[in-house]
Amino acid sequence: MKHRLFLFDLDDTLLDFKASEQLSFVRTMGELGLQGDLEPLFQQYQAINLALWRAFEAGSVSKEVLKVERFRRTFVGNGLDLDPAKASSLYLESLSETVVLVDGAQALCESLAACGEVGIITNGVHHIQHRRIASSGLKGHISFVATSEACGHAKPDSRFFEFSARMARARPFARHETVIVGDRLDADILGANRFGIDSCWFNPGGLANDSLALPSCEVRALDQVVPALRQLALAA
Incomplete structure (x- = not known):
């Protein structure tokens, strides 16, 4: 070689990552008090997250903004009164533990x-x-x-x-x-x-x-x- x-x-x-992402998202939403079928919310989050990562790679958004903004847009789009900064912190903490x-x-x-x-x-x-x-x-x-x-x-x-x-x-x-x-x-x-x-x-x-x-x-x-x-x- x-x-x-x-x-x-x-x-x-x-x-x-897809498996880890879903496990972490569900755990995060549960800690914020959301239960039930989270699949539609997760799919919306994924689309928003992907768009923001593409923007980051193009140099048009910072990673610090990305980490919180993906949750803010998801919550606003679904009328959820939740703290996106807290969601980001919980999610990143969980992501390091849910490794597949x-x-x-x-x-x-x-x-x-x-x-x-x-x-x-x-x-x-x-x-x-x-x-x-x-x-x-x-x-x-x-x-x-x-x-x-x-x-x-x-x-x-x-x-x-x-x-x-x-x-x-x-x-x-x-x-x-x-x-x-x-x-x-x-x-x-x-x-x-x-x-x-x-x-x-x-x-x-x-x-x-x-x-x-x-x-x-x-x-x-x-x-x-x-x-x-x-x-x-x-x-x-």
């Missing part, structure tokens, strides 16, 4: 850490992502965690990839020995294209690529990553 630095997106690549691994994540990180260096690069909230990694059982295989909050720039900005590359410890950084594995074309794969490194698109849903991002390889499951990277090395 030619790669020696393996950069991983965290949410929906190694950790099942994607199938194969543990084995993959262990395997790659044995032949190179594994780093996490994430647009998520800095201290929450560190706590989630600690709760996941993956920490022993991970060399470093780079967050957009610490960097000041978010994927797909090349400055975030440069920041992440500087955190590598094992050897001098080399683009041809680096690959990112991630689920998002618009952040992970496009960022890799701009930075000039290989990319592996984790696409469990078999989605069509209608974007300008060009992954070096594509997998449906994490146990396909190592064979895909080996094949990529042979084709180089």
Whole structure:
């Protein structure tokens, strides 16, 4: 295998964020006194949250605003007299405790850490992502965690990839020995294209690529990553 630095997106690549998100949202609403069927409210929250994250990645909203605003808009849209700042605090606290691994994540990180260096690069909230990694059982295989909050720039900005590359410890950084594995074309794969490194698109849903991002390889499951990277090395 030619790669020696393996950069991983965290949410929906190694950790099942959708499962954690729903568990945390339901727990948060319960602590605020909301019971019953919360699915319609959760779906509205998800749509609002996604739009705000896209705005953050475009540089038009700060992460501090995002964390509270997603709850404020959800509550206002449903006529709920609840404190969005309190909801944000409760949710983030819960999110670090409700960690669900994607199938194969543990084995993959262990395997790659044995032949190179594994780093996490994430647009998520800095201290929450560190706590989630600690709760996941993956920490022993991970060399470093780079967050957009610490960097000041978010994927797909090349400055975030440069920041992440500087955190590598094992050897001098080399683009041809680096690959990112991630689920998002618009952040992970496009960022890799701009930075000039290989990319592996984790696409469990078999989605069509209608974007300008060009992954070096594509997998449906994490146990396909190592064979895909080996094949990529042979084709180089």
